[in-house]
Amino acid sequence: MGTTVLDWLDERLGLKDIVAFAKKKTVPDHKYSFWYYWGGISLFFFIVQVVSGILLLMYYQPGPNAYDSVRQITYEVDFGWLIRSAHSWSANLMILALFIHMFSVFFMKAYRRPREFGWWSGLTLLGLTMVFGFSGYLLPMDELAYFATKVGLELPKTLPGVGAVITELVQGGPEIGSTTIQRFFSLHVVILPLLYIPILALHLWLVQKHGNAIPESEAAKPESERRSIPFFPNFLTKDLAMWLIALNVLAIMASMFPWQLGPQADSLAPAPEGIHPEWYFMSQFQALKVLGEVFTGKLAIVGEYLGIGGFTLGGILWALIPFYDHDSKNGRRARNATYIGLAALVGLMVLTIWGYVGVS
Ligand code: HEM
Structure with missing residues (x-):
């Protein structure tokens, strides 16, 4: 029966060709192979986001009822709290997995030709994922969401000329209100997915086309000493085992530490103590805070430009690394690139931890 169904499908869809192709594909096997799983783990969390997001859409109402609809999801709808909690936790775990993926491909020098x-495309996905996070954070419209978004929207305001226009455009008025929720909502559920899916498809197709890069220590070995495993079924089975671990971590976090809903946002109330953005924006927040303490009074604007300019320039240089370190022939550049990666990793971690110490 199973074979008949498979044959029926194969005649129409060419399934066996896909399996034969997957069997031919191999994945390098060496002591750093563990890092090859992180792109797949990010993909797993992305799928969770899509499924849980669609379920949340069944009840969420953008606009003036936003808070009430999230209250209903959290306290009245069966398992609503779990779906909401899984969506929020998975968003955070996805960004964490993406950072691990980005730094591991960086240190494996997988950005090099070709x-x-x-x-x-990966960097674009990371940027879009962070905008997903930022736009989603406001949607429940509780106190924390409101004030953290307010702090975040102060940033573009400082940009010369265009700053006020951008904030007005994003916010839809002088204050965060129903129009802002409507705009963040369309960004979160329509505009970002429309941009994201084709870029993700391109990213996955390119991985498929070029195969996995190998680290320099592996490339230095003669070809006869390099090992690899078939993608199907060997690597895929290991990939799925990783997904199972990711699912367990997510289930533990979402059920043991349910995502909270604070009191409804009140624009007239004073901001609660220690308001800060999500952890993945903490490094920028802290850098601006420190610069704000160094450059005071009339010089405050200099501090803001230095902070925003520094991060923008850092991001651009980070994206351009393949032009600097393009092959294994130049050992000095390869070493420098590794130092740049280490400096970026340590810098981001120090600023993030420092930021949390400052607000606690
Ligand atoms: C939703 C976001 C993303 C998904 C779902 C994703 C998925 C994947 C997958 C499944 C792979 C193959 C397995 C692996 O090497 O891990 C991969 C490889 C790769 N990814 Fe991503 N990725 C994402 C974001 C990123 C980011 C943020 C970067 C870095 C800026 C990046 C850069 C790369 C590179 C250069 C490779 C090739 C690695 C190699 O040849 O070994 N990706 N990605």
Whole structure:
């Protein structure tokens, strides 16, 4: 029966060709192979986001009823709290997995020729994922969401000329209100997915086309000493085992530490103590805070430009790394790139921890 169904499908869809192709594909096997799973783990959390997001859409109401609809999801709808909690936790775990993925491909030098577009499409996905996070954070319209978004929207305001226009455009008025929720909602559920899916498809196609990069220590070995495993079924089975671990971590976090809903946002109330953005924006927040303490009074604007300019320039240089370190022939550049990666990793971690110490 099973074979008949498979044959029926194969005649129409060419399934066996896909399996034969997957069997031919191999994945390098060496002591750093563990890092090859992180792109797949990010993909797993993305799928969770899509499924749980669609379920939340069944009850969520953008606009003036936003808070009440999230209250209903959290306290009245069966398992609503779990779906909401899974969506929020999975968003955070996805960003964490993405950072691990980005730094591991960086240290494996997988941005080098011919994988530059894999690097750039990945960076675009990371940027879009962070905008997903920022736009989603406001949607429940509780106190924390409101004030954290307010702090976040102060940033573009400082940009010369265009700043006020951007804030007005994003906010839909002088204050965060129903129009802002409507705009963040369309960004979160329509505009971002429309941009995201084709870029993700390109990213995955490029990985498929070029295969996994190998680290320099592996590339230095003669070809006869390098090991690899078939993608199907060997690597895929290991990938699925990783997904199972990711699912367990998510289930534990979402059920043991349910995502909270604070009191309804009140624009007239004073901001609660220690308001800060989500952890993945904490490094920028802290850098601006420190610069704000160094440059005071009339010089405050200099501090803001230095902060925003520094992060923008850092991001651009990070994206351009394949032009600097493009092959294994230049050992000095390869070493420098590794130092740049280490400095970026340590810098982001120090600023983030420092930021949390400052607000606690
Ligand atoms: C939703 C976001 C993303 C998904 C779902 C995703 C998925 C994947 C998958 C499944 C792979 C193959 C397995 C692996 O090497 O891990 C991969 C490879 C790769 N990704 Fe991503 N990725 C994402 C974001 C990123 C980001 C943020 C970067 C870095 C800026 C990036 C850069 C790369 C590169 C350069 C490769 C090739 C690695 C190699 O050849 O070994 N990706 N990605």
